[in-house]
Amino acid sequence: MAEDLSYRDVPAEPASTEERGRLPSHLRHARILDQLSLAGTISVTGLAAELGVSDMTIRRDLLEMEREGKLVRVHGGAMLADAPVPVAMDSEEPRFDARLRRGSDAKSAIAAYAANLIVGYRAVALDVGTTTYLMAGHLREVPHLKLFTNSLRVSALLDGGGPEIYVAGGRVRPEEMSVWGPTAIAQFEKLWFDVAVLGTSGITAEGFFDYSFEDTDMKRVYLRRSGLRILLCDSAKFQRMSLVQVGSFTDINMLITDAEPPPRIAAALAAARVDVRIAPPAASR
Template sequence: MVDDSPRSAIPSATPDLAPSRGDERARTLLPARQTFILDRLASAGSVSVTAIAGELGVSDMTIRRDLVELEREGRLVRIHGGAVVPDGPAPVIMDSDEPRFEARLRRGADGKAAIAALAAGLIAGHRTVAVDVGTTTYLMARHLREAPHIKVFTNSLRVSGLLDGGLPEVYVAGGRVRADEMSVYGPTAIAQFETLWFDVAVIGASGLTAEGFYDYSFEDADLKRVYLRRSGVRILLCDAAKFQRMSLVEVGKLSDITMLITDAEPPARIAAALAAARVDVRIASPAASA
């Protein structure tokens, strides 16, 4: 896990490690910063860009540049949001707060667009499709506007609005609306969709490990599980930046899905777990979707 030790953990003998943000003197302090990073890495096995930047009083960008230089020297291996010791397994990082939809939509945009295009092509021949909330499922829905003979069932008001006026028939669950995500949830929505059977469900996730896949929200996770229970083919869309990340709610195990669509090969431990669960892994190439 990442080390979030308080600022007081910085040795008092190195007060010059914490300059003001307006005057970082980055090059002058570089050796001291990098020594601090390597010490933390040796003791914890991993470091977080945000945590280290906060402790040293410098910007995230400064720490990222340090990590790039240390990686060139073979001293560490960078991962999303931080770094780990070389040749060690990447730690699982816990995401506590859900970023806003628009921020998530911009993050990893090329990879998500490739995943969305591949997913849309795979489900085009199905008649009844359950579409989850999320940024990648939203991007996928753009490809379905001109798809004939498809009935789309969703709890995402963004997806239903995007498909409004298109060829698919769209059915939206009834219930309470969760603000920024524009998702419908609650017992009414669950009861409505529990009576249906879908050819295919397309699910999003906030993170994926060898143990399962995750979401930030209890409410949205409830509908995801309905889709998983009531669908013949269960497709998880998850870009590679979400590997080895988890959040509040475990939605399901890898054995609960039949296919994973991502934009890069999963790490070895996740790949082995996917193979053991007999999950069909499809890699979407951002270059191919451009």
């Protein structure tokens, strides 16, 4: 579990008598940057031993330097702060078939990994989207599942299979084949799911996004009414946003992706205590 990166974990304690004779803070900061430029990453314990101060002093140094944008704190240490990575804005939603072909290997790996995780649950809420659709294909022979969805594509895919399928009633968004509206929301708001699996159009350090207001309303129902909340996102969607921010990382428990997130997103996920899982390629399972 990643350490809590909130400011409260670095209390302002007075320096010990031993530490008063050590390097002043500006010189420690310079030494820290020197080490980062050489190694790329540093550890709290290693720096404390080298500079002759406590771990707490180093943590305070790293916190101050992070506030100044000089580094990014990670579990047990820090890494160099990347130059700001631009966020791409997707103003239009691509067609479902086009999205299904885009990054298909990564999405297939994520879908298989996620399906294997949730087979032990009973009441599962499954969002619309291409990766959730691929995941549903792995659940066809799972007899004990009660699967709740607002995706007519998922319902059709699993028709005649093992799971019991429950579809929200409401208005249909034709291209996405998703059901939305006050009737659908009211139906699913009365339920409590063991686990919800959501898709997304992209994520930044601020949270995760979707193209449409309509589907976002149902995603938020799943988030409110589920014990375990899993987000599926292939790495091509890092640093991408679209029309609606669905939520922040504190709204989910787990992210399943195909590659390590970039540092700023990784730090935000760690701060929110999100369990990040990297799905191995399909051939390696």
